[in-house]
Amino acid sequence: MKKKVIDKIIKIARENNEIKAVYLFGSQAKNQASVNSDIDIAILLQDNYTEKSGEIKVEIYEELIKAGLDNIDLVILNKASALLKYEVVKENYLLYKKEDFDAASYQSLAIRKYLDFEYYLKKNQQKFKERILNG
Incomplete structure (x- = not known):
């Protein structure tokens, strides 16, 4: 990905008080x-803005389009599943964070929640498989 694109994304993040952190994930990060x-972008909002995440997502999309970035897939992490949060943080491609944001703690929590989820998912898949095999 071009540095110019990353710079535009970071500029937009800096100008939005609602944004706590921005991650790149997906094929661009890999x-x-x-x-x-x-370009897959995940945005973590300040906790007090989570309820307005839909409105904020539209506003950010509009800013990205104005900046010439129309091929963006934008995800709000506050509303994402444990699996998606894990997919985002495992790449650990943090583009931007507020000074007071503890990225390591957030990433650790996202991974632990996913591992808890994965355990129950595998357990349920095994039970489902047994029911199918046993008729």
């Missing part, structure tokens, strides 16, 4: 992007 790949 250096597996093709020419047609979109």
Whole structure:
């Protein structure tokens, strides 16, 4: 991904008090992007803005489009599943964070919640498989 694109995303994040952190994930973060790949961005909002996340997401999309970035897939982490949060933080491609944001703690919590979720998911998958095999 071009530095100019990252700089635009960081500039938009800095100008929004609602944004706590911005992560890049997906094919761009893994250096597996093709020419047609979109840019997967995950935004963590300040806790007191979570209820307005839909409105804020639209506002951020509008700012990104004005900046010439129309191939963005934007996710609000506050509303994301444990699996998606894990997918975002495992790449550990933090583009921007507020000074008071503890990224390591957030990432650790996201991973632990996913591992808890994964345990129950595997357990339920096994029970489902047994029911199918046993008729």
